[in-house]
Structure formats: structure tokens, C-alpha cells
Amino acid sequence: MSSSPGAIRPNLLLKGGYVIDPANGIDRRADVRLSEGRVEAVTHDMPSASGESVLDVSGYYVVPGIIDMHAHVFSTHRRSRLSLDPHVNTFSSGVTTVVDAGTAGWQDFADFRAEVIDRTRIRVLAYVNIIGSGMGGEWEHDVREMRPALAAAMADEHRDVVVGIKTAHYWANRPFDAEHPPWAAVDAAVEAGERCGLPVMVDFYPWLPERPYPDLILEKLRPGDIHTHVFAQQFPVIDEQGKVSDHLFRARERGVIFDLGHGAASFWFRNAVPAIRQGFVPDSISTDLHTGNLNGPVIDMATTMSKMLAMGVPLTEVIARSTVAPAREIGRQGLGTLTPGAEADVAILALDEGEFGFVDCGQTRIASNQQLRCVITVRSGEIVYNPHGLGLLSWQQVAG
Numbered sequence: 001m002s003s004s005p006g007a008i009r010p011n012l013l014l015k016g017g018y019v020i021d022p023a024n025g026i027d028r029r030a031d032v033r034l035s036e037g038r039v040e041a042v043t044h045d046m047p048s049a050s051g052e053s054v055l056d057v058s059g060y061y062v063v064p065g066i067i068d069m070h071a072h073v074f075s076t077h078r079r080s081r082l083s084l085d086p087h088v089n090t091f092s093s094g095v096t097t098v099v100d101a102g103t104a105g106w107q108d109f110a111d112f113r114a115e116v117i118d119r120t121r122i123r124v125l126a127y128v129n130i131i132g133s134g135m136g137g138e139w140e141h142d143v144r145e146m147r148p149a150l151a152a153a154m155a156d157e158h159r160d161v162v163v164g165i166k167t168a169h170y171w172a173n174r175p176f177d178a179e180h181p182p183w184a185a186v187d188a189a190v191e192a193g194e195r196c197g198l199p200v201m202v203d204f205y206p207w208l209p210e211r212p213y214p215d216l217i218l219e220k221l222r223p224g225d226i227h228t229h230v231f232a233q234q235f236p237v238i239d240e241q242g243k244v245s246d247h248l249f250r251a252r253e254r255g256v257i258f259d260l261g262h263g264a265a266s267f268w269f270r271n272a273v274p275a276i277r278q279g280f281v282p283d284s285i286s287t288d289l290h291t292g293n294l295n296g297p298v299i300d301m302a303t304t305m306s307k308m309l310a311m312g313v314p315l316t317e318v319i320a321r322s323t324v325a326p327a328r329e330i331g332r333q334g335l336g337t338l339t340p341g342a343e344a345d346v347a348i349l350a351l352d353e354g355e356f357g358f359v360d361c362g363q364t365r366i367a368s369n370q371q372l373r374c375v376i377t378v379r380s381g382e383i384v385y386n387p388h389g390l391g392l393l394s395w396q397q398v399a400g
């Protein structure tokens, strides 16, 4: 790339954009210098240095590379067809870090690492599933697959890429019996989290009286543990009076984290809109992107973030909950920020005005007059997405 005419060199000055870097309280016009794969400075009116490419990004938002903390990217998984290649609908949405939410269990994790995590241009981090064989089949209901000591050992061995323990899908909507105690999966995941000192991310089904949702978030989960899919149909988020259930606020006070985790069936405007209007905004925004929702209703992070805007969440909050907040939740505070010295992961976003609509998992629609669209993604100082060719010479300038 560096030798071709008009190519954008690694040292970049992003000029004239509107910077939102919630980790540093920056919410104003500023220039951003990226040098040798790192953020060098964020200041007003920076003169360009020799040998650096200047990119006019006026009219756009410059934000830290987006973190999608719930997706499925174990694309070589032998048994499950759930996963996407980690580059699908990620760079094109400003995402520079994608977190796999437990597609691989403690048995498969080394394969996932060797075949996917260590081979990608995008940064891939992951939760280890408490189920040894990972996601995607009946084995997710077998308590013999739940081995806290082995899951914790695998997490410890791959600590540089593992961010926590995942449990999902266990015994959803079936009567419990002696071989399927109601809390088996949650208890095993929390025990594994205790052993390795990492948080747990929980996908949960509260339908039966033996496993009430308030018990999950008020008793079972620890501060820093994450309930994903918070606006799924099955959760008592809104009470009979139309008010946000008190247990959500009490759990948040305890330090339990609520993640959006959109997914194919887990995001309903009828839960989300009243909750957000009453001040209950998810701590982090994530897609749960997989083969079953790629072409709708999820599409990508930019679409999911646009849905938050449509529901009235301010842009700065949407950016914070897609950058600094997930970085904190996954224990990677060096990510999701433009702090000088941070790896140069940057998203440049357009906020288009017009008539748009977005869809939830209940096949309903919300109208909106704004839509976020990624125009450039920079990963570790390198432009990896630039569909409109910003900063390039026109073809006539180089034609012989």
C-alpha cells in the first residue's frame, strides 16, 4: 500500500473532525495525530508534520475504534454454524475489537485461538464457554460439560485474549429435573470466574419459577458480571404499571453490568424504549452478530448504535457505551480511547440526516431522522476501511 501513488501512509493527521473520546471527556472539534501505530496527540489546530498524510475529516465524528463485546467469530468451529469470519460487518462499522461471546468452550479454545484469534487483522478477544464443547447444540444442556476448574485453567492459559467466562442457552423453557438443576450453568460459570478472577457473561432464560430473573441479578451475579440480552422479550424489565422494574436499578447499584446483546431474538423496542425513556440505558451496546442475524435485524454495530440514537440516547452516550464502557467491562482500559500512547484504533463516522427506519427482533420498526455510517476505520494506525477513498488522489491525477 505504501508504494502506490496516493496511498495513505501510516502517519496520519486527521484534521477538522469532531472528536468524541469519552474516556478523556473530549467532545469538541480537534485534530488527531496517529504516529507509528499509536495515538500521538489530540489537540486543536495541529500543524502538519513532514512526511505525514493529512486527511480532512471535517463534517465527521472521530471516535475511538468501536468495541463489539458480543459477537460470534469462531468461524472454523467443527460443530456450530453460528460464527462469522471476524472481518464480516466489523471494520465496515468502525469496529476494531470484536469479542467472541463464548462460541468456544474450554475444550476447543486452543483451536479457536490458533485458527482464528491469532490470524486476524481485527483484534479478537473472547469469553470461554463453561460448556466444554462450546455453543451450538444439545450438549449445552449437559451438566457434565460444565467444568469450572478446566474452564478457569483455559482462561488463565490464554489470559492475554480471554476476558471472562460465558454461560448461555442452558435448559431454556424446559421443566427442571434431577439432572438439570435450575442454576447449574450460572453457578458453574461464576465458580469458574471466581477461580480465574474474571467476570462472567450470562445469557439467561427466567421463564420457570425455580429460576427468577431478580435472583440472577441480585444474588447470583457478582459486581462486574454481565447480563447480556437485557432487552430480550423474556425479561421482566417493565412492570405492569409500565415502570422499569426496581430490581434492575438495584442490581446496577450492586455493580452488575447490563449489555445490549441485540441478537436474532434478544432486542425488543417494546422493552427498550420505555426502559430508556425512564433512564435505564444498557451499560454497553453490542450486536451478538452471527450467521442468523447478519442480514437483519442486527446488520452491524453502526445500525445497532443508530437504534440507540433513534430511542433518544445522545450520541456521546452511544459512543461511550460502544468504546470506553465495554473496554472497562472486559478489563482492557487501554482500548476504546484516544489517549496519547493508545494503539491507533479509530473510527470516523458520518451522522446522516434523512428518513430512516430500524427493525427489532419482534418485527417492529422505529422511525428515525439520523443514521450512523462509518467512512473510515483505522486499525493499529493502518486504514483498513475507506470505501469513499477519502484522502486518495483522483484517478485523473495519476493517469499517464
Ligand SMILES: [Zn+2]
Binding pocket: 070, 071, 072, 101, 263, 288
Ligand atoms: Zn451470543
